[in-house]
Amino acid sequence: MEAVLVNKIIPFSCVDGFGNRTAIFLQGCNQDCQYCHNPETIHLCTHCGACVAVCPAGALSLAKGKVVYDPGKCCGCDSCLKACANDSSPKTQQMTAGMVYGRIQGYFPFIDGITTSGGECALYPGFLTKLYRMVKERGKTTYMDTNGQVPLWDFKELLTVTDQTMIDLKAGTKEDHLRLTGRSHELPVENILRMAEIGKLYEIRTVVVPDIVDNRKTVELGSGLISGYPQVRYKLIKYRHYGVRKAFSNIREPSDEMMEELRRAAVSKGVKEVVIV
Numbered sequence: 315m316e317a318v319l320v321n322k323i324i325p326f327s328c329v330d331g332f333g334n335r336t337a338i339f340l341q342g343c344n345q346d347c348q349y350c351h352n353p354e355t356i357h358l359c360t361h362c363g364a365c366v367a368v369c370p371a372g373a374l375s376l377a378k379g380k381v382v383y384d385p386g387k388c389c390g391c392d393s394c395l396k397a398c399a400n401d402s403s404p405k406t407q408q409m410t411a412g413m414v415y416g417r418i419q420g421y422f423p424f425i426d427g428i429t430t431s432g433g434e435c436a437l438y439p440g441f442l443t444k445l446y447r448m449v450k451e452r453g454k455t456t457y458m459d460t461n462g463q464v465p466l467w468d469f470k471e472l473l474t475v476t477d478q479t480m481i482d483l484k485a486g487t488k489e490d491h492l493r494l495t496g497r498s499h500e501l502p503v504e505n506i507l508r509m510a511e512i513g514k515l516y517e518i519r520t521v522v523v524p525d526i527v528d529n530r531k532t533v534e535l536g537s538g539l540i541s542g543y544p545q546v547r548y549k550l551i552k553y554r555h556y557g558v559r560k561a562f563s564n565i566r567e568p569s570d571e572m573m574e575e576l577r578r579a580a581v582s583k584g585v586k587e588v589v590i591v
């Protein structure tokens with residue numbers, strides 16, 4: 315069975331789709347957004363060992379050239395993440411879909427479903443298909459939080475067990491998207507359209523970040539894509555400094571007025587529900 319690196323599991327989350335959900339974060343991403351709020355999920359660990367020395371709890375060690383993590387000893391100080399120059403984490407765990415299911419099934423009486431995120435969870439369609447199938451057999455829903463940089467419509471089997479997707483639209487022009495993430499926006503745009511068309515798009519998400527991209531253009535593009543689908547929400551996320559890499563920590567945060575102006579722009583383009591967080 316395919317095993318993937320799991321960065322973390324949050325038992326209960328009310329910001330990752332409908333209702334109360336267990337959120338599962340997978341390691342590894344195919345974008346490198348300047349403002350990434352969890353940059354330790356971007357790359358796979360190279361086992362350089364730099365984080366082992368800074369761990370105050372003895373939770374990290376090197377064995378046969380690999381970093382070994384002992385969650386039982388970890389105090390959650392995140393010194394290892396700060397010491398990693400590779401945008402990675404030593405606290406990941408290799409898990410199959412069955413192992414993840416075993417870890418989360420105790421939460422089922424209290425949740426509406428699960429959401430997989432990352433990193434970029436859609437890089438692991440085989441794993442997702444197996445996990446989603448097991449979760450749906452228990453009557454829970456499956457949501458995929460994705461940057462849209464893989465052609466989701468190709469994963470036919472996965473889509474049969476995916477209830478909803480939540481897709482990022484990082485920027486409204488190719489140039490802005492490239493500058494911000496290292497990749498163009500064509501695939502996210504096509505995924506948004508195709509998932510909306512088959513009724514599997516819960517929301518699109520834009521992080522509003524002044525000075526780097528033209529936020530108005532992003533919102534106008536996103537609104538145009540979903541305005542024909544009244545059930546699809548537009549979530550506008552206020553960029554905040556929390557968790558970002560030092561090199562990007564001086565990016566200006568948007569004002570409340572700017573967020574409201576963008577909300578009005580989305581509504582004027584026909585979007586029925588705009589959420590600002």
Ligand code: SF4
Binds near residue numbers: 358359361362401403
């Ligand atoms: S998590 Fe980072 S610092 Fe630690 S071993 Fe892996 S690459 Fe090196």
Ligand code: SF4
Binds near residue numbers: 371372373390
């Ligand atoms: S968060 Fe990292 S550095 Fe801190 S105790 Fe856990 S493994 Fe060690």
